[in-house]
Amino acid sequence: MPAAPKNPKPFRKRLRLTKQQDLEICELQTKILDASNVTLTELACTKLSLARAPSPQVTGRVLKSSMTLRALSADCLALKKARPKFQLQLDQSVVEFVIMCEELYV
Numbered sequence: 001m002p003a004a005p006k007n008p009k010p011f012r013k014r015l016r017l018t019k020q021q022d023l024e025i026c027e028l029q030t031k032i033l034d035a036s037n038v039t040l041t042e043l044a045c046t047k048l049s050l051a052r053a054p055s056p057q058v059t060g061r062v063l064k065s066s067m068t069l070r071a072l073s074a075d076c077l078a079l080k081k082a083r084p085k086f087q088l089q090l091d092q093s094v095v096e097f098v099i100m101c102e103e104l105y106v
Helices: 017-029 037-047 057-062 066-070 085-103
Strands: none
Touching: 017 037, 017 057, 017 066, 037 057, 057 066
C-alpha cells in the first residue's frame, strides 16, 4: 500500500462567478482587445473584488459564452446557475394548483 503524501494540497473551494461578473469580464475584454486570459484574470480579480483570481480557463470559458451572457435579462444576471426548464414548469404548476385550491376554498 503506498504511503500517504507528506504535504497534501490544501482544500480550495471552487470559485463560482455570477452571470453579472461573467459579463463584466466580457466588458473588460472589449475594452482591452489585445489582453490575454491571464491579464483579464488579474484585472477581474482586482476590479470585481474577488477572494482569489479565477483560472485563465474560466476566463476563456466566459469569453466564449459572451454572446449568451449579453442576451440574458437583468434578473438572470444575479444568478450563478440558470434554473432548469422543468423546474420552472413545476413552479408554474404549483402556483396554478394553489390558485385553484384558493378558489375552491380548500
